[in-house]
Amino acid sequence: METSFAWLEIFLNASFWVAAVRIATPLIFGTLGEVICERAGVLNLGIEGIMTIGAMVGWMAVYQGAGLWSGVLLAAVCGGVFGLLHAMLTVPLGLSQHVTGIGITLLATSLSSYVYRLILPEVSSPPRIQAFEPLEIPGLSSIPIIGEALFKQTPLTYFAFISVVVVAYVLYRTPVGLAVQMVGENPAAAEAQGLNVTIIRTGAVVCGSAFMAVGGAFLTMSAFNAFFFNMINGRGWICIALVVFASWRPGKALLGALLFAAFDAYQMRLQQLVGAEIPYQIFLMMPYVLSILALIVMSRRVGYPQALMIPYRKGER
Amino acid sequence: MKRSEIDISEKQPASEVVLRLRGITKVFGSLLANDDITLELKSGEVLALLGENGAGKTTLMNILFGHYVADSGSIEVFGQSIQQGSPHAAIELGIGMVHQHFTLADNLSVLDNVMLGTEPLWSLSSNRRSGRLKLEELGERFGLQVNPNACVAELSIGERQRVEILKALYRNAQILILDEPTAVLTPQETETFFETLKKLVSGGLSLIFISHKMQEVLAISDRVAVLRDGRLVSELKTLGASETELAQAMVGRNIELPERKALIAGESVLKLKSVTVKAEEGRPALSSVSLDICVREIVGIAGVSGNGQTTVADLISGLVEPQSGTVELHGEVVNNFTPRNMLHKKVGRIPEDRHSQGVIGDMTLAENSISECYQQPQFSSYGWQNQLNRQRFAENVVSKFDVRGYSANSPVRLLSGGNMQKLILGRVLSGNPQLILANQPGRGLDVGAVAYVHEQLLAARENGAAILLISEDLEELLQIADRIAVIHRGRLSESFPRESISIAELGLLMTGQQKTPTTNNQSTEANAS
Numbered sequence: 118m119e120t121s122f123a124w125l126e127i128f129l130n131a132s133f134w135v136a137a138v139r140i141a142t143p144l145i146f147g148t149l150g151e152v153i154c155e156r157a158g159v160l161n162l163g164i165e166g167i168m169t170i171g172a173m174v175g176w177m178a179v180y181q182g183a184g185l186w187s188g189v190l191l192a193a194v195c196g197g198v199f200g201l202l203h204a205m206l207t208v209p210l211g212l213s214q215h216v217t218g219i220g221i222t223l224l225a226t227s228l229s230s231y232v233y234r235l236i237l238p239e240v241s242s243p244p245r246i247q248a249f250e251p252l253e254i255p256g257l258s259s260i261p262i263i264g265e266a267l268f269k270q271t272p273l274t275y276f277a278f279i280s281v282v283v284v285a286y287v288l289y290r291t292p293v294g295l296a297v298q299m300v301g302e303n304p305a306a307a308e309a310q311g312l313n314v315t316i317i318r319t320g321a322v323v324c325g326s327a328f329m330a331v332g333g334a335f336l337t338m339s340a341f342n343a344f345f346f347n348m349i350n351g352r353g354w355i356c357i358a359l360v361v362f363a364s365w366r367p368g369k370a371l372l373g374a375l376l377f378a379a380f381d382a383y384q385m386r387l388q389q390l391v392g393a394e395i396p397y398q399i400f401l402m403m404p405y406v407l408s409i410l411a412l413i414v415m416s417r418r419v420g421y422p423q424a425l426m427i428p429y430r431k432g433e434r
Numbered sequence: 435m436k437r438s439e440i441d442i443s444e445k446q447p448a449s450e451v452v453l454r455l456r457g458i459t460k461v462f463g464s465l466l467a468n469d470d471i472t473l474e475l476k477s478g479e480v481l482a483l484l485g486e487n488g489a490g491k492t493t494l495m496n497i498l499f500g501h502y503v504a505d506s507g508s509i510e511v512f513g514q515s516i517q518q519g520s521p522h523a524a525i526e527l528g529i530g531m532v533h534q535h536f537t538l539a540d541n542l543s544v545l546d547n548v549m550l551g552t553e554p555l556w557s558l559s560s561n562r563r564s565g566r567l568k569l570e571e572l573g574e575r576f577g578l579q580v581n582p583n584a585c586v587a588e589l590s591i592g593e594r595q596r597v598e599i600l601k602a603l604y605r606n607a608q609i610l611i612l613d614e615p616t617a618v619l620t621p622q623e624t625e626t627f628f629e630t631l632k633k634l635v636s637g638g639l640s641l642i643f644i645s646h647k648m649q650e651v652l653a654i655s656d657r658v659a660v661l662r663d664g665r666l667v668s669e670l671k672t673l674g675a676s677e678t679e680l681a682q683a684m685v686g687r688n689i690e691l692p693e694r695k696a697l698i699a700g701e702s703v704l705k706l707k708s709v710t711v712k713a714e715e716g717r718p719a720l721s722s723v724s725l726d727i728c729v730r731e732i733v734g735i736a737g738v739s740g741n742g743q744t745t746v747a748d749l750i751s752g753l754v755e756p757q758s759g760t761v762e763l764h765g766e767v768v769n770n771f772t773p774r775n776m777l778h779k780k781v782g783r784i785p786e787d788r789h790s791q792g793v794i795g796d797m798t799l800a801e802n803s804i805s806e807c808y809q810q811p812q813f814s815s816y817g818w819q820n821q822l823n824r825q826r827f828a829e830n831v832v833s834k835f836d837v838r839g840y841s842a843n844s845p846v847r848l849l850s851g852g853n854m855q856k857l858i859l860g861r862v863l864s865g866n867p868q869l870i871l872a873n874q875p876g877r878g879l880d881v882g883a884v885a886y887v888h889e890q891l892l893a894a895r896e897n898g899a900a901i902l903l904i905s906e907d908l909e910e911l912l913q914i915a916d917r918i919a920v921i922h923r924g925r926l927s928e929s930f931p932r933e934s935i936s937i938a939e940l941g942l943l944m945t946g947q948q949k950t951p952t953t954n955n956q957s958t959e960a961n962a963s
Contacts, residue, residue: 292553292560295542299550302539308501309537310551310601311522420541431501 127386134266136385138274139340141378143168145277146332147356148363148370149284150325154200156288156365157321158301158424162218163203164329165353166225167196171330173229176337176344177236179246189273189334196330197323199225204322209315211428222353230346243343249273271339273331278371280328285367297321301422304429314429329353358408361416376411380404449476452640453498453529453609458507460493467493468504469664475609475640480631482655482672483644484684486880488850490664491644492534495611499531500524511609525551530602534613534644536594540587544580544597545569548604572603576633592623599630610634611642616650617878620738620906621941628654646880648680660684685881692889694914695896700729702765703869703900704750709759711745713924718742720749722759723926725902725919727869732891732901733929734915736908736940742924743904744786747873750902751783752776763869777806782867784858786874786904788851792858795847799837800828802846803861827864835860836886852883859890870894870901876910888914908937922946 127133147164154161161167175192179185199221206217237244249271258268288294296317299307304314332352337344355377363369384400391400453475460468467490475481483491497504503519510516511527524531538547549565566582573579578596586594595615602610612631616624631641631654645651651658652672660668660683668683682688706725713719720742727733737743748754749761755771762768763779776783785791793802804813804824812823828842835856840848849857855875862870872891876884892914895901905911911918912932919929920943927943 290559292549292551292557293555295546295550295560296555298542298546299539302541303537305533305535306537306539306547307550308521309499309531309533311520311525312551312555313522423540 123390124387127383127390129262130386131262131265133382133386134262135269136382137375137379138266138270139378140381141374142270142274142277142339143332143335143352144356144359144374144378145281145371146328146335147353148359148374149277149280149367150328150332151356151360152363152365152367152370153284153288153297153325153328154322155360155425156301156422157297157318157325158304158422158427158429159204159207159318159322160214160218160426161200161203161221161322161325161329162215162357163199163221163225163326164218164356165349165351166222166229167199167326167329168333168336168349168353169229170199170225171196171333172337172348173233173333173344174330175334176246176342177233179248179338180244181236185249185338188338189331192330192334193327196333197327199330200323200326201319203326204319207428208318208322211430214426214428226349229344233344243345245342246338248337248342249339273335273339276331277335281367281371288367298422300429301424304424304427308429308431314431318429329356332356355405355408358412362408362412364415364420365422373411377404377408380407449478451475452477452512454510455494455498456508456510458494458497458504458509460490460497460502460504462493466664468497471507471661471664471666473659473666473669475642477640478635478638479657480635480641480643480655482651482658483642483661484646484648484651484658484680485661486646486684486882487852487878488880489661489684491661492613493664494661495531495613495642495644498524499529499611522551525605525607528606528608529611530599530605530607530609531611532595532598532602532613532615534615534617536598538586538594538597540585542586543582544584544586544589544600545582547586547597548582548601552605569600569604572600576603576637577630578603591618592620592626595619595627596630599634607639609640609642611644613644614646615643616645616647622738622945624650646684648677648684651680652677662686681881690885691913692885692892694892697730697896699731699916700898702726702728703763704902705760705762705765706749707760707762709749709756709761711749711754711756714754717745717748717754719924720745720756720926721924723921723924724759725926725929727900727902729868729898729900730895731917732895732903732915734903734905734911734918735921735926736905736911736918736944737921738944739906741921742926743873743921745924746902746921746926747783747786747871747904750776750781750869750871751785752781777865780866780868782862782865782870782899784855784862784870784872784875786877788854788858789847793846793854796845798828798843799832799840799846799849799857800824800842802857803828803831803842803864806861807865831857831860831864835863835890852879852886855879855883855887859887863890863894867894868899870899871904872901873904874906875903876905876907884910908940911940912937920944 147168151161151164171192174195175188178188178191203217203221206212207214251269251271254268258264296307296312300314300317307314333349336348359370359373359377362373381404384403388397388400451474455471455473458468458471471494485491496502498509500519500521500523508515511529514527516527517523545562545566548569553560569582578600580593580596616627619627635641643655655672658670658672658675658680659666662684704727706723708722708724709720710722711720718740735743735746745754749756752771752773752775760767789795804827808814813820825842832842837853837856839853846854875887891901903915915932917929917931918935920927920940922944
């Protein structure tokens, strides 16, 4: 009798919720970044590589003596540079966004490892840094379960939540957000209203890529405190799926990221509970299977940005 | 259509020039799209730019609005020289453009579409309340009411056009370019649209109206400039100009209307008996439609688009099955509604949308020419293509149907609309169909090409084919159809012999009103259902 309800008791444990929010943080940044790119009509499959760059740069900067926030800034700038590269190839030149994106991912991932080895040729295990400490918000953090999950996190997690609000506001309430939406819906319409489609799309991709890189930086600066090869481990691709799940809306992107992270945190605890009776790979698979199911249910009536993946060339017949 | 009552040029004899194009030349590859065009627009004037498809009208206006940069030539607006290649600069100087293919984002609201680009990009908030007020005030003033919060996808074509005009007015356009504005409108919507234009002119705007329809040009403009092959061939006052005069200038030669021989219809080829099709997404319903088409006969279906014409076409093409009722071909009931079966039963199809349904743009003329019969042994055997036969067949089609411009091995997308339609005609007619479905065969074609299509359809009729002609162009129907039925909200009227019905009567039927009973009593049961 005792074990039969243990799988439910996981939900009553505050550490589960804390873990869910922590796991969600890089996904929130990544999904938010991808939403910005795709809203402007550019699919950014460079996300996996850009997150790797962010993870490496942020961590390396701090290891070399920079401040934590300077590390985050530097990661964002480097992400933006790769975003710029992606935008240059896909927007003015109109190359295939799929192929370019995968190219960016391969380039950025390998370059991260290369630079890491170049700077630290002789270390066998990656050195740890003094990372962000959890910041307790007085009062709010003493609310049972929820308080600990939401108000006893590292600053980057708070930053992720704030970013969702800011991006949603900019997208829906400001002229520049409207312009971003318009170049993703109908670039010809944006141009006919006197806007420069190339600049707006490029700007959106750079900005979105910077968010992705911060998501990567979270992993080395707030979670693992060191840089490993393959540490992004498909998180970027999950973000691509989460964007569809979220129907290109920042608020729903937050929800999707939390949901996926909760699955992930849950399966880890379930593994410990069940032990070796079921192969652990089954549990590892669970969040992905569930996210595919959720996609099937949620994505039936999604409205793609109409001009997503369609290059726009001015003056073309 | 009668001429517009407004004739500003008479009321204001010395009107100033608001726009001056000088020596505009534009070359696309080997195509001379605009050749040294010099043109003026006076204040409060409606200038019509008339020409066939491909004459260079849209190119010229796209240069004016900054979508393209001219290879040479200059533009002056209100005496100020304009920086080319920037829609932003054009808008700043008071030029607005209503594009032929609307430049609206379907998933955004009307207000979003209108306000885009009107505020500084980096302001922290958007003043939507004052935007909404201004939009409503403009709508009120010019009779262009539309709900600012509606999503564009929910609007009718006519409403979308209003949004396009409002976009220009919102930015204080003084010169409005209208690129083929009536192409997408029903006759009724066109009437309202002309009223709007009059209000715009009395509100102080100067208009450039691009069209290839002479009646409209005569009805609305003060002055006409005719373009042909990129050159300005004629410039004249509308008052006193005649349709034939304009047609001559536009085409550069006389168009002979195809001759229509009186023939006696034979046995029935296609018979629809109270066919009902349920509405689906993007496909309106049919309710209890009955129709009979015989050998050596062209039956026309008139109607405002969206009333079920596409469903009739899809039914006969084998793309949709009826829920009840029967479809008979040559006296046999059709049970298997697939495109292949319909082809097999000798149904030839000229689809409404050439580009998306008629041809595969990136494949060659030769490949497209056999796309309906590639399985025949002459083109493929044991899984191998016979390229030689294909080539011969395609070359035969190209020369017989006068497809011009490109060889059999060029991709079809390079062809002009008229030549693409000739290729489709060639493909269909080479299969010797017994029933031809011609859905809007003249849409978007110039006068010469339309005449050619009609000539070919009439020749097929003489050879014993039964033809179903779906068209929104009533004159086209009255010119070549033997009988005409009208479709409205999925119901098909009885069919009237061409001699017994007028354009006005057809127009009434298209709006759903019944024709007053006349002496002809042809199968009234179709109407009663």
